[in-house]
Every structure is written in structure tokens, then in C-alpha cells.
Amino acid sequence: MRPFWLEQALLADRSETCPPLQGDVRTDVCIVGGGYTGLWTAIMLKQQNPELDVRLIEADICGAGASGRNGGCALSWSAKYFTLERLFGVAEAVRLVQESERSIHAIGAFCEHYGVDAEYRLDGTLYTATNRAQVGSTDAVIAALERNGINSFSQRPLADVQRMAGSQKHLEGWFSPAAASVQPGKLVRGLRRVALQLGVKIHEQTAMTGLEEGRPARIQTPNGNVIADRVVLAMNAWMARAFPQFARSVAIVSSDMLITEPRPDLLQQIGLTSGVTVLDSRIFVHYYHNTADGRIMLGKGGNTFAYGGRLSPVFDQPSPYAGLLKRSLDDFFPAFSEVKVDATWNGPSDRSVTGLPFFGQMSRSGNVFYGFGYSGSGVGPCHMGGQILASLVQGLDNPWTRSPLVNGPLGYFPPEPIRYLGSLLVRNAIRRKERAEDHGRRPRHLDVRLAKFAAAAGKADKG
Template identity: 80%
Template sequence: MRPFWLDEALKAQPSEPSASLQNETRADVCIVGGGYTGLWTAIMLKERNPELDVVIIEADICGAGASGRNGGCALSWSAKYFTLERLFGREEAVRLVRASEQSLYAIGDFCRKYGVDAEYRLDGTLYTATNRAQQGSTDSVIAALERNGINSFVRCPLPELQRRAGSTRHIEGWFSPAAASVQPGKLVRGLRRVALELGVRLYEGTPMTGLEEGRPAVVTTAFGRVVADRVVLAINAWMARAFPQFERTVAIVSSDMVITEPRPDLLQRIGLTSGVTVLDSRIFVHYYRNTPDGRIMLGKGGNTFAFGGRILPVFDQPSPYQPLLRSTLEEFFPDFAEVGIAASWNGPSDRSVTGLPFFGRLGRSDNVFYGFGYSGSGVGPCHMGGQILSSLVLGLDNAWTRSPLVQGPLGYFPPEPIRYLGSLMVRNAIRRKERAEDHGRRPRRIDVHLAKFAAAAGKADKG
């Protein structure tokens, strides 16, 4: 069973999977992983150097991972400004916020250039409060963005906020035009098509079984191997299991989604008629948007945590949190109370300690590169990841290869079972804290204290 977005994309644009690798092949660059990061990297390499021989191997089909099942909210790093400044300093933080916005526009330019129908809509985003405890939570970061000349947010008067968001649950909000929404499955399948048209060689149904570092490096598969001068590892949440040295760099956590049957008449009634993305101010946020055919997609992160970085079977099944999501959907949109749920799904998100992705070179080799840790917000930043990894592969000296983002992991979680038990403890404290706040009660001090462990890395799981 494919997640809703990927299933819809495959039906709209049928294509046979590429053949699996059955022998040895030689390449200039081998990319492991056919999601956003791997495909953007491949396309950028071929655009810069059409003669470069680039091979992608993908364990399933392109888009089967997070790229085909995320919420489709393409957001900038504006809300992460304080984390960026703390880690990298003001100058780099400002550059990265600007670059993250430029990537959002670049995705739209790409879709127009190559005729990719990804339902790209540059209609902005709303960051809101849905209870009194959340009010004012965005003020400080907006002020910092303003001081540094990179603020795109304006405060919305309450009537305008509720009209744009389509719900009276929102009691405060800021709007930025620098955000977009996409149909994730159609975007990743469009990237696949363009990569093939540019001459990238693709082998689907070809999981990596091993990597021999060296010059050249060798990527082994079940029935073949790729001998390559340079290798890019773009497998995101799967890195934690494939390479033990990264097991503590991310926590694998689900983001769960539901999508309604189409009711464009009800969207007209409630006023949710643009492609605006809407996020509240929880630690594990609620996020939602509509679709061009009149549906509402609503999701929430921070639900299922995996022990030891394992990719659990539940990640490929309908969301076990569908009843909770259905209830939340009805709270936001009472008019949709009788509208059926067309599908629910979830997927593994590679949550880093900082909430930011990180990139680098594997071990002592200087020809094997990696990037992951998008923390549930990868739709826009994966385009930045493609710029970083393609620049590293080509040996360029630019702002990306000089960025501290390429210095590898920026923190580690505790070892198991402390990480797993601690994650559940913090998650449950957040749930109790936010349930109390939703009902106008003061949360317990211990829950507030525990919630700070997650809040320190910023909001997660909305892309």
C-alpha cells in the first residue's frame, strides 16, 4: 500500500520502475537514495556538468520514503533563526534564512522550467496560536528577524487570520508570503523524470548492501555493484541503521497525516481557498493545508518513536493515530465533521538533536558524502541539501562548502535504552502540558520542564 500522495502521483503519471542493478557498473558519481535529496543532487550535478556519469540506486521506487509522504509544506528556516544563530553565528544564520527562502522560489522555477505538475502554490504560511499559552510565542523570533533585515512576517488581524486559516480556533497569527505547498508525490516523481531526461542512470529495487571506502569507492547491492569515484549517501532516516556511527545522531519519530474526501464547496464556505500552509505553536505542531481538488490534509508530528533507529513496520501502514487526527480535524473545521477520511498514513522522520540537517564526509575518506537529519521539515531544505552535496562532489569553494552545516553531526542523543525511554517521557509530558493549555489550565511544572528538552531544538515535523 502506497501513501496517498505517491499513489495519486503514480496514477496521474504512470511509469514503469527502472530495472534493478544486475551486474557491475562504473560511474563518476553514485548516489544512494532516490528521494528529494538524492534527486536534487543528481539534477544539480548534471545541470552543472552534463558529461558527468551519475548513477542513482534506490531500494524501492523513487519517492517511497519521506519524499512521497510528507505534508507538502515547503517552509523556510525563519522560525529556526535562534537555533541557527546559536550554532553558527549571526552572519551565517542570516545567510541560511535567506537561502532557505530562495530555495522555495527555486522549486517553483524548476517546476515551470521542466513542466513538472507538482501543484506548486506560492501562497505563504501562517504561524498561529490556538490557545492563550501559545500567544506571544513567535514574537521574539519575529523581532530578531526584523533586527537583521530578514523578516517576511506580518501580524494578521484576528478576522483576517481566521478567514485565511479557515478556522476560528486560531486566536493569534503571523503571515509570511515566503512559503509554498506542493503535492509531494508529484514533485518527487517529477524530479525522477527530469533526472532521467538529463541522463542520470537509475536503478530502482536496488538496496545498498555494503560500502567499500577507497578510491574508487564500491557500493554493493544484492546482484551487482557500482564502482564510483564519488558516492553520495542520501537515505535520510535509514542512515541510523546502515551506519552505526550515526545511530545516536537522530531519533526516528513518526509524522502522521489524514486527508479528507474532496469538498471544495465546504472550503469555499469556511474561506480556506488558497494554498496557504497553517501551523500552530505546539512543540510537535499541528499543520494543515488544502489541495487544489478541495481536500484538507492535517498532520501532527511526534507520535511513534522507534527504538535504536529502527524503521518500524507501522511506518508503512495507515496511521494508528487516525482517530486523534480525525478529532483534531473536526475541532479546527466543524463543517467537515461528516466528511469522510480518504486516507491516513505516517512515515519515519530523522529528528536531529538541533532540528537541522547536517552534512559531511564519511570517515577518513574525502570522496563519500552524506546529508540527513531534516527533522520533518525537508521539502524546502532538501533543495539546499542538493546544493550542498553537489558542491561537495564537484569540489567547489563556495558558501555551501564553507558552511558549518558540512561539519557533520552537531549533537548526539543518549544511548539506548535511555534515548527511547527519555523520548517517550518527553513526548508524554508534552501531551499533558498541551492538553492542559488547551483547556485553560496551568500545566504541571515537571511537564513544563520535560517539554523544554524538545522545545530547545525548535518545532518539528511539518514538512
């Protein structure tokens, strides 16, 4: 069974699976991975250079990975401003925040232009506090955005926050109109349709089994080879497993979600009537929004960690944290306590040390490019990733190819088993810290110190 979003999208998209690769083919550009990053790159390449022959191979079907199972929160990089400034300086941090907001709007314009029904709703986002310890935690970054003339957030009166968010649990809130919610499965299947219309050749059920670098490069698959002048690796969490040099560049961690049955009557009753995305101020945040058909989707990040980057079967199953998710749902929305949960699921998030994706080229021949590490917040930024990779592939000189984002990983996790054991240590410290704060208690000093290892890269796993 597919995750809820993708299953729903496939019911609406009756197109045939693209045939797997058979035999050897020659192409200008081969893209490995049929999620947001790969499809945006393919589309932008064909839009900018229609004569390019572009092929995309996908091990399963397009959208089977994180792109078809995320939380559907299309957010900017505003909340990551301090990380951006620390790593790249003020000018580039400002540019990237602005570009991340432009991408939100560009996704909506794309859906409108190509008739993609992704349930895109540009209804903004609320960053909130749900306990006293979280109150004021957003003030500093908002002040920095304001100083640099890029602030889209305004603090709303508490009554407005609770009404917009549909919950009395929120104690403060900052609203930005520069965010959207989408049905992620429908978005990725729409991207697939447009890519095919533009002339991208897609081979599903075609896993990459090997890569021979050179000019041209050779991508090996079970039943044939793609000989390509340029290659784009858009495999996200699977990159760490496929290429040992990236094994320590990301930690694989789940984000877990549930979705209720449709109850538009209750949504009307509690006031959650727009597509606003709502996030609290935890390190591994709660995030939620309603859906066009009257459901609530709620998720929480930072649960299951993968050892050594191995994607175990649990990442393809209903969430093992269903009980925790249901308790959170009831806590936010007591009116939904008796409402049926239609599905739970989870998926692997490729969390980088900085909480930001990174890009680059990895072959001596200079023709193999990659991008991953979206850290559970890729719906909007994958559009930027497509611009970066399309620019790199074409050898352009522009702000994307000059950005320090294209310099590869900006940090590494410790080797195993230290990484895995350390991840669990920090995760459990965060849980204890936030549990104490929820109950109005002062957390242990050690837990606060350990939590800072995760907090340094900002909020994570927002879908």
C-alpha cells in the same frame, strides 16, 4: 498500498520502473537514495557538469520514503533563526534564512521550467496560536528577524487570520509569503523524470547491501556492484540503521497525516480557498493546507518513536493515531465533521538534536558524502541539501562547502534504552502540558521543564 500522495502521483505518472542493477558498472558519482535529497543532488550535478556520469540507486521506487509521504509544506528556516544564530553566528544564520527562502522560490521556478505538475502554490504560511498559552510565542523570533533585516512575516488582524486559515480556532497569526504547498508525491516523481531526462541513470529496486570505502568506492547491491569515484548517501532516516556511527545522531519519530475526500464546496464555505500552509505553535505542531482538488490534509508530529533507529512496519501502515487526527480535524473544522477521511498514513522523520540537517564526508578516502536529519521539515531545505552535496562532490569552494552545516552531527542523543525511554517521557510531558493549555489550565512545572528538551530545537515535524 502506497501512501496517499504517492499513490495519487503514480496514477498520473505511468512511466516504467527503472530496471534494477545487474552486474558491475563504473561511474563518476553514485547516489544512494531516490528521494528529494538524492534527486536534487543528481539534477544539480548534471546541470552544473553535464559530462559527469551520475547513477542513482533506490531500494524501492523513487519517492517511497519520506519524500512521497510528507505534509507538502515547503517552509523556510525563519522559525529556526535562534537555533541557527546560536550554532553558527549571526552572519551565517542570516544567510541560511535567506537561502531557505530562495529555495522555496527555486522549487517553483524548477517546476515551471521543466513542466512538473507538483501542484506548487506559492501562497505563503500562517504561524498561529490556538490557545492562550501560545499567544505571543512567535514574537521574539519575529523581532530577531526584523533586527537583522530578513523578516518576511507580518501580524494579521484576527479576522483575517481566521478567514485565511478557514478556522475560528486560531487566536493570532503571523503571515509570510515565502512558503508554498506542494503535492509531495508528484514533486518527487517530477524530480525523477527530470533526472532521467538530464541523463542520470536510475536503478530502482536496488538496495545498497554494503559499502567498501576507497578510491574508487564499491557500493554492493543484491545483483551487482557500482564502482564509483564519489558516493553520496541520501538515505535520511535509514542512515542511522545502515551506519552505526550515526546511530545516536538522530531519533526516528513519526509524523502522522490524514486527508479528506474532496469537498471544494465546504472549503469555499469556511474560506480556506488558497494553498496557504497553517501551523500552530505547539512543539509537535498541527499543520494543514488544502489541496488543488478540494481536500484538507492535516498532520501532527511526534507520535511513534523507533527503538534503536529500527524502522518497524508501523511506519508503512495507516496511522495508528487516526482517531487523534480526526478529532483535531473536527476541532479545527466543525463543518468537516461528517466528511469522509479518504486516507491516513505516517512516515519516519529523522530528527536531529538541533532540528537541523547536517552534512559531511565520512570516508578516509574523502569521497563519500552524506546529508540527513531534516527533522520533519525537508520539502524546502532538501533543495539546499542538493546544493550542498553537489558542491561537496565537485570539490567546490563556495558558501555551501564553507558552511558549518557540513561539519557533521552537532549533537548526539543518549544511547538506548535511555534515548527511547527519554523520548517517550518528553513526548508524554508535552502532551500533558499542551492538553492543560488547551483547557486553560496551568501545566505541571515538571511537564514544562521536560517539554523544554524538545522545544530547544524549535518546532518539529511540519512536513
